[in-house]
Amino acid sequence: MRPDGVQRWGIVGAGSISRTVVADLASCQGVDVSIVQSRDAGKAAAFAQEFGISRSTGDFAGLLADPHIDAVYIATPFATHHALAKKALLAGKHVLVEKPMAMNAAEAADLFAVASRMQVFLMEAMWMKFNPAFRRLHDELAAGRIGEVRSMRASFGIPFPAELGSSRWDHSRSPGSLLDQGIYPVTLAHTIFGPPVSIHAAGSLNEDGIGFAEHFTLEFDGGRFAQCASAMTEFSDPSASVSGRSGWISVPAPFWARTAFDIHADSWDIMFRQPHRVELDQEGNGYVPMLREVIEAINSGACEHPVHPASETIAVFHTLDAIRRQLTTPMPDYAAPHAPSGQTTSPQGSTP
Numbered sequence: 067m068r069p070d071g072v073q074r075w076g077i078v079g080a081g082s083i084s085r086t087v088v089a090d091l092a093s094c095q096g097v098d099v100s101i102v103q104s105r106d107a108g109k110a111a112a113f114a115q116e117f118g119i120s121r122s123t124g125d126f127a128g129l130l131a132d133p134h135i136d137a138v139y140i141a142t143p144f145a146t147h148h149a150l151a152k153k154a155l156l157a158g159k160h161v162l163v164e165k166p167m168a169m170n171a172a173e174a175a176d177l178f179a180v181a182s183r184m185q186v187f188l189m190e191a192m193w194m195k196f197n198p199a200f201r202r203l204h205d206e207l208a209a210g211r212i213g214e215v216r217s218m219r220a221s222f223g224i225p226f227p228a229e230l231g232s233s234r235w236d237h238s239r240s241p242g243s244l245l246d247q248g249i250y251p252v253t254l255a256h257t258i259f260g261p262p263v264s265i266h267a268a269g270s271l272n273e274d275g276i277g278f279a280e281h282f283t284l285e286f287d288g289g290r291f292a293q294c295a296s297a298m299t300e301f302s303d304p305s306a307s308v309s310g311r312s313g314w315i316s317v318p319a320p321f322w323a324r325t326a327f328d329i330h331a332d333s334w335d336i337m338f339r340q341p342h343r344v345e346l347d348q349e350g351n352g353y354v355p356m357l358r359e360v361i362e363a364i365n366s367g368a369c370e371h372p373v374h375p376a377s378e379t380i381a382v383f384h385t386l387d388a389i390r391r392q393l394t395t396p397m398p399d400y401a402a403p404h405a406p407s408g409q410t411t412s413p414q415g416s417t418p
Contacts, residue, residue, distance in 0.1 A: 068136070073097045073361060076129050076159075078150060079141035080104040080113040083164060087139060087191070087357070088117050090350040094357050096365070103129045126150070130157035137187070137364060140164060144245060148173040151188070155180045160187040160364050162357075166245040167191075171383035178376035187364045192253060192374050194322040196356035198346045203308070203315060203327055204257065206344075212331050213312030218258055220251035220321060221295040223279070223302025242277035244269070244386060244393075248296030250322045252385050254306060255284050255292035261381045262286055267392040282389050313337055323352055 068074075073096060077084055080102055092099050099119050104110035107124030114122035123129055129138070130153060137160035140150050148168045154161045155177065167190035168174040174190075181188035194200055207215055224247070255262070262284035269280025279297035286292075295302045306321035307314055313331030318324055325348045328341040336342065349355060363371050370376050 071096055071365075073136045073160075073364060074100040074134055076100060076132070076135045076138045077102040077113075077119070077141075078104075078126065078129070078138050078154075079164075080106075080109045081141060084113070084139070084141045085117075086351045087141065087353050088119075090353040091139070091357050092117065093350055093354060094361055096361055097357075100135060101129060101132070126153075130154055130159060136160060137162065139191075145169065148177060151177050152180055155184050155186055155188060158184060158186060162189055162191050162360055164191050166249055166383075166386075167379065168383065169245070170387050171380050174380050174383045175376075178370070178380070181369055185369060187360070187369055187371075188376075189360060189363075189371050189374055190379050191353075191356065192249075192379075193353050193356040194250060194253065195257065195374050196359060197323070197325070197352065198355060199317075199325045199327060199344070202344060202346060203317070206315065206329065207258065207308065207310075210312075211329060212308070212310030212314055215258060215308060215310045216290055218255060218292045218306065218308045219294070220254050220292070220306035221302040222247040222250050222304050222320070222322070223295055223297035223300055224304065225300055226298045242271070243296045243298040244277045244280055244389060246296075247298065248280060248282075248294065248389070249382065249386060251292070251294035251296065251306070252284070252389075253382050254321070255294065256378065256382050256385070258308065259284075259286040259290055259292065262292075262385060265385065265388045265392070267389040269389075269393040271393055277390065277393055280389065280393060282392075284385065316341070325352075 075091065075097055077088055077099060088099060091097060101121040101123060102110050102114050102119050103123050103126055105124060110122035110124060129135060138154045140147060140161065140163040142150060144166055147163050151161050151163045151167065168177060177188060264285045265282060267280060267282035269277055271277050278299045281295040284292040284294065304319040304321060306317040315327055315329050317327040326343060326345040328343055330337040330341045359371060359373065
């Protein structure tokens with residue numbers, strides 16, 4: 067820790083997700099958002115002015131060379147995460163990197179190996195796992211609220227029209243819907259059941275190798291299973307449910323960000339007519355609980371966080387890798403979705 071006990075952070079990337087996260091980071095105690103960097107120096111300057119950040123730059127190497135910066139938050143296009151995070155780790159910076167933190171399990175493992183060697187903190191910003199409602203859900207499951215858990219269902223399908231500027235259709239920047247959206251249902255399944263013993267997946271890639279829609283079943287020991295889907299060309303109900311021998315829990319859309327869920331248990335009337343509603347408060351934009359714990363972990367000298375450690379992060383990527391290997395190629399006349407009538411902006415805010 068610095069003598070004044072304040073961590074100084076640099077923000078890498080000035081896009082929509084950075085805007086949401088920085089507002090929450092600035093509200094946390096013991097941290098100073100000191101500089102923002104973007105390939106477009108003008109965009110970085112405008113971002114800094116809007117959020118009251120004292121410095122901005124277009125020079126990533128210069129930011130890493132700054133001895134006054136302790137940690138960096140990386141929210142650039144997905145394909146750049148591994149390279150930028152590795153450079154930051156090798157420069158001795160603590161790193162919080164947006165999901166997906168890498169393009170595959172090998173890249174993720176490489177980053178954690180570097181962080182361990184450099185003795186700096188690294189975590190993928192899987193904020194869902196720090197959401198108080200997410201933790202309460204797992205507490206209810208552990209307490210046997212719905213009996214032995216047997217299955218779950220979760221999907222994240224929202225169309226992102228290319229003509230509205232979604233970078234998801236740029237193969238040099240995006241791996242497509244599975245790593246961007248499917249990572250949420252896969253992570254939820256892993257937190258409930260652990261790594262699957264078998265995977266059955268189907269889906270499509272476009273001509274550039276971008277996955278735009280997939281559905282998959284993850285099977286676990288004892289006949290337990292998870293049915294999941296993700297898509298960037300169509301809607302696939304972005305809610306979730308977990309089922310057991312004595313009832314089920316339903317999480318309304320969008321399940322990765324909700325602060326409430328319903329417990330269908332105890333009696334037939336409660337199950338089908340008046341389920342128990344659990345509702346918790348949200349702090350800021352929802353990132354505060356994760357950011358607070360990252361700040362505390364860095365202060366404690368930890369290299370990873372027990373809520374989302376290296377082993378669990380890499381395990382999720384192994385599952386994602388296995389799903390991608392089972393995808394197929396689409397019909398050559400496939401077209402990207404068009405924007406719904408009246409929609410003038412891409413729904414970027416729906417996938418923090």
